[in-house]
Amino acid sequence: MRFKGCKNSCEGYCTGRFARFFLFTRPHESAILQMQTYVRIMKIKAGGNVARTILHCDLNSFYASVECLYHPELRGKPVAVGGDVEARHGIILTKNQLAKKMGVKTGEAIWQAQQKCPGLICLPPDYKKYLRFSRLARNIYADFSDRIESFGIDECWIDVTDSVAALGDGVQIADTIRQRLRDELGITGSVGVSFNKIFAKLGSDYKKPDATTSITRENFRELVWPLPVEELLYVGRSTKIKLNNRAIFTIGDLARRDVHRLKLALGVWGETLHNFANGLDAAPVAMVGEEGFVKSVGNSTTTPRDLVNDEDVKLIVFVLAESVAARLRRHGLKYWTVAIHVRNNALYSFERQGKLAGPSFLARDIAGRAMELFRQNYAWERPIRSLGVRGADLMSEDGSFQLDLFDADSSEQETLERTVDALRARFGPYCVQRCALLLDGKLTGFNPKDENVIHPVSFFR
Amino acid sequence: MGKTFVKVTAEHDTDGKTKPLALVWINGERYEIDKVTDARLAPALKAGGLGMRYTVRVQGKEVYLFEDEGRWFVEG
Numbered sequence: 001m002r003f004k005g006c007k008n009s010c011e012g013y014c015t016g017r018f019a020r021f022f023l024f025t026r027p028h029e030s031a032i033l034q035m036q037t038y039v040r041i042m043k044i045k046a047g048g049n050v051a052r053t054i055l056h057c058d059l060n061s062f063y064a065s066v067e068c069l070y071h072p073e074l075r076g077k078p079v080a081v082g083g084d085v086e087a088r089h090g091i092i093l094t095k096n097q098l099a100k101k102m103g104v105k106t107g108e109a110i111w112q113a114q115q116k117c118p119g120l121i122c123l124p125p126d127y128k129k130y131l132r133f134s135r136l137a138r139n140i141y142a143d144f145s146d147r148i149e150s151f152g153i154d155e156c157w158i159d160v161t162d163s164v165a166a167l168g169d170g171v172q173i174a175d176t177i178r179q180r181l182r183d184e185l186g187i188t189g190s191v192g193v194s195f196n197k198i199f200a201k202l203g204s205d206y207k208k209p210d211a212t213t214s215i216t217r218e219n220f221r222e223l224v225w226p227l228p229v230e231e232l233l234y235v236g237r238s239t240k241i242k243l244n245n246r247a248i249f250t251i252g253d254l255a256r257r258d259v260h261r262l263k264l265a266l267g268v269w270g271e272t273l274h275n276f277a278n279g280l281d282a283a284p285v286a287m288v289g290e291e292g293f294v295k296s297v298g299n300s301t302t303t304p305r306d307l308v309n310d311e312d313v314k315l316i317v318f319v320l321a322e323s324v325a326a327r328l329r330r331h332g333l334k335y336w337t338v339a340i341h342v343r344n345n346a347l348y349s350f351e352r353q354g355k356l357a358g359p360s361f362l363a364r365d366i367a368g369r370a371m372e373l374f375r376q377n378y379a380w381e382r383p384i385r386s387l388g389v390r391g392a393d394l395m396s397e398d399g400s401f402q403l404d405l406f407d408a409d410s411s412e413q414e415t416l417e418r419t420v421d422a423l424r425a426r427f428g429p430y431c432v433q434r435c436a437l438l439l440d441g442k443l444t445g446f447n448p449k450d451e452n453v454i455h456p457v458s459f460f461r
Numbered sequence: 462m463g464k465t466f467v468k469v470t471a472e473h474d475t476d477g478k479t480k481p482l483a484l485v486w487i488n489g490e491r492y493e494i495d496k497v498t499d500a501r502l503a504p505a506l507k508a509g510g511l512g513m514r515y516t517v518r519v520q521g522k523e524v525y526l527f528e529d530e531g532r533w534f535v536e537g
Binding site: 007069070071072073133136183184186189 | 463501502503504506507508509510511
């Protein structure tokens with residue numbers, strides 16, 4: 001039967017009993033995904049045979065390997081790729097094996113790394129080159145499956161379940177992929193082979209560089225369970241603290257813990273993590289070309305100098321809001337919710353969000369709400385190092401919604417901002433600017449819309 | 462010697478395949494390519510870079526000729 005309540009015009013997609021089951025709360029794309037996941041979990045819990053073979057391929061010290069390939073004279077020396085020190089983006093992005101041995105860590109400041117490792121060669125990043133290699137690596141994976149899902153620029157899940165009969169088992173395919181990465185691209189990769197995405201990812205981290213690790217239903221208790229709990233995907237800093245407080249230190253501790261207690265402690269995440277630890281993750285690997293459902297659009301920046309007052313913050317918020325709004329307009333979306341992300345110079349960060357009276361794609365509204373949120377939540381204990389603005393709760397711009405009886409008509413402003421978009425497309429991003437942005441050209445002289453490369457990273461789509 | 466960029470005369474057929482026919486060395490001298498024995502995507506480990514690697518025979522000698530995003534070079 002056709003589900004009538006679906007707001008999306010989904011031409012017969014939302015049929016069957018699962019549609020009724022899920023659609024009251026979720027849009028139909030995720031309902032379908034939820035349904036697939038639900039069915040798989042039910043099958044696995046019932047002991048059914050749904051043996052999947054999933055590979056997770058992680059290119060080792062990706063940026064540094066690519067740079068070393070282009071600079072043969074640097075091979076055998078400690079090399080790192082780092083951001084621009086002048087613009088205060090001076091942290092290590094990737095390091096090669098030699099630098100790793102000297103204790104250089106991703107994310108630390110370049111000067112710290114150079115103290116640990118004198119003679120460290122630090123190169124600026126060249127994302128165009130890395131995207132090319134990422135694409136070529138995906139081309140290699142595409143010879144083995146049509147289910148390839150990127151996780152950042154250098155990692156991919158590949159579901160080879162349907163290729164096993166023709167091309168050999170998971171480990172053989174993994175070894176072939178590694179061989180081809182070496183021969184055709186001159187870089188190495190670690191591959192994890194397993195029956196779900198979470199363990200495949202653990203496998204690729206298990207042994208580096210250039211290695212295959214197989215985690216099966218038989219050996220996962222010996223291989224995975226002794227690992228510290230923070231190795232598990234989605235156990236971050238704060239979840240780790242919560243778990244450690246409850247005497248959960250290894251993945252095994254987590255797997256053996258009663259799921260109801262975990263739920264009490266962590267909410268719905270407790271059950272999810274418990275499933276992960278027991279190998280019950282059933283999330284499918286996305287098909288090639290299957291695009292994720294956009295949930296929010298945002299931009300953030302680390303500013304060239306610390307921000308010290310509301311005026312500075314306003315300037316940056318305007319730059320970010322204009323980029324976010326322009327991107328939303330390009331995709332034909334409007335947002336209901338605005339979120340801000342603030343990090344002070346002690347690297348403490350927080351995020352706050354707030355709803356709007358009605359959906360909008362105007363920079364004016366994003367910036368206004370973002371400043372409101374900021375003023376309510378920040379007392380200037382310390383100067384600010386980085387800021388982010390995000391529009392969430394998206395809906396299609398021609399979708400219907402409840403109008404406010406007394407609200408001023410914003411169609412004039414919409415036309416104005418669209419006109420500015422058109423002008424910028426023709427004459428460059430700086431041809432029309434807000435007057436306020438000219439106050440401090442050094443602070444606001446960046447273009448988040450075109451300069452930033454976005455690497456999609458999301459496990460739950 | 463490392464990496465030497467060269468001018469190349471090539472034939473592009475209707476299937477999109479590229480076949481280098483001759484190369485012009487930096488001293489301006491033109492060398493005909495007698496035979497292309499292999500073409501594959503490969504890294505230039507000695508010279509640095511990545512691209513289509515043509516294994517070509519020039520005056521009886523085997524040479525690797527690379528095409529990296531439109532620029533041709535010889536690895537030596």
